Amino acid sequence: MTKTDSPSSASRMLVAAAAIIAGLYWFADLLTPLALAIFLWLTIDAFAQSLSKRVSFLPRAAAVPVAILIVFISLAAIVGFVIEYAAVFSRSLGAYQVRLDELIRQGYDLANMSAAPPTVGQLFANLNPGAILRGVADALQSFGGQALFVIIYVACLFAAQASMPAKLEQIFQDEKERGRAAKIGKAIARSMEQYLWVQTITGLMIAVASWALFAVVGLENGLFWAAIIFVLSYIPVVGGAAGSLLPALFALVQFTSPVPALVILAGTQGIGFVVGNIIQPRMTGDSLNISVLVVFLSLVFWGKLWGGPGAFLAVPMTVMLMIVLAQFPSTRWIAVMLSNNGNPDTSVDADDPPASSAAVSNQGDVKEETTTSSDDKV
Known part of the structure; x- marks a missing residue:
């Protein structure tokens, strides 16, 4: 590369990088489930390979669905456990209302604020429960939609995995x-x-x-x-x-x-x-x-x-x-x-x-050839 085209090459790289970053941002809703699916696909595939190696009676064709089942059951169990305990935790918050009011008063005293501190009930009264519930519902709907797309993408990736070697042969001659x-x-x-x-x-x-x-x-x-x-x-x-x-x-x-x-x-x-x-x-x-x-x-x-x-x-x-x-x-x-x-x-x-291993191997081959030739002479 000459000095004259170096600035133009750097500018093209900057423009390309900016375009890629903008694309990643604007198409996040499309790319995020795909990236999660690729990550999950690679993880399940590696887990299936490990299962087929360690469990002798489990062939590769059966190891993939077993790995998929284990991974998705584990994820569902973790999500369900957190949701269940979150509901129990939210129901027990009312018992700590007195302590929360005390903490609010202590915070006002530390900040030397002369105004009367609000209570927890007053704080919740000022909130908009409808807006909060709509936000939670939208978040759950988005999560459910992304999870569905991730599952579909993972299935498609496993379906396309068998033809990948043939595609690589066509791409890289x-x-x-x-x-x-x-x-x-x-x-x-x-x-x-x-x-x-x-x-x-x-x-x-x-x-x-x-x-x-x-x-x-x-x-x-x-x-x-x-x-x-x-x-x-x-x-x-x-x-x-x-x-x-x-x-x-x-x-x-x-x-x-x-x-x-x-x-x-x-x-x-x-x-x-x-x-x-x-x-x-x-x-x-x-x-x-x-x-x-x-x-x-x-x-x-x-x-x-x-x-x-x-x-x-x-x-x-x-x-x-x-x-x-x-x-x-x-x-x-x-x-x-x-x-x-x-x-x-x-x-x-x-x-x-390593290069040293190859060198040692070559030296061993040379020694073996020398020994063989000396035996032939004898």
Whole structure:
């Protein structure tokens, strides 16, 4: 590339990036279910492969529907559990009205506000219940519509999976390019599988340890708060902070002393710190290969574009983008900046044999040929 066409090339890249970002934002309702379906499809496919390998009598054709059934039943159980406990939790809020009024008065005193503090009843009277119910109904309708589209997309992806090798042969005529494309696809699938596995296991660790802490302190609905912490653990950075703050705020309402709330806040933060900084890095290794700063920026970026689903998909989408950008010379520098160790091809080249191993193998072949030739002479 010459110096004269470098500015024009950079400007074209900026325009293309702006157009892509605008498309992601304006077509979020269409792309969000598709992205969730691709992520779920890769997860179910990896789970089916693991089942077929570990269960000898289960063939690949039967492992896929079994994996689909297990994943969707697990998701439905989690959603149903949270909804059931949320209803129980909302019915018990009336018993804490006196404590809430006291907290409001204490807040007014700390702020040195001379006006009379409102009561909880007055605050709810000023709200518009009809508008709130309409908003909840619209949110549930949107969630149900997206869930239906996700299920349809997942079924279509599994139906199209059988013809994918033939399509790759037609797209990539060269065998080397076709092998490279297959490695990129495997690297993306492996990264997403690793991310979901690590987030699930570490989320369970944090939720179980937090539930034990809630039981010791005596926090009511501790199982509900542990389930909320587990669900929020799939959202990096922000999810852990919210999971620690919500039960601590409820402890302020339940207990007359702020000590239990401080114990819960410090305990959940300590549990998250140990799991996130000691256990999780050892489980993840270099499979994701993105820095903490990039994780936070990706959370802000995808959350702004796609809301809650974008926050959930922030890390896997960024890893996928990094792997793809690393394959082109003009965008490789972006992938290097996104990576943690400066080598965005780590997951793609994981299946390639090291140069030293190849050299040792070649040397062994040479020695074997030399021995054979000497035997022939004898």
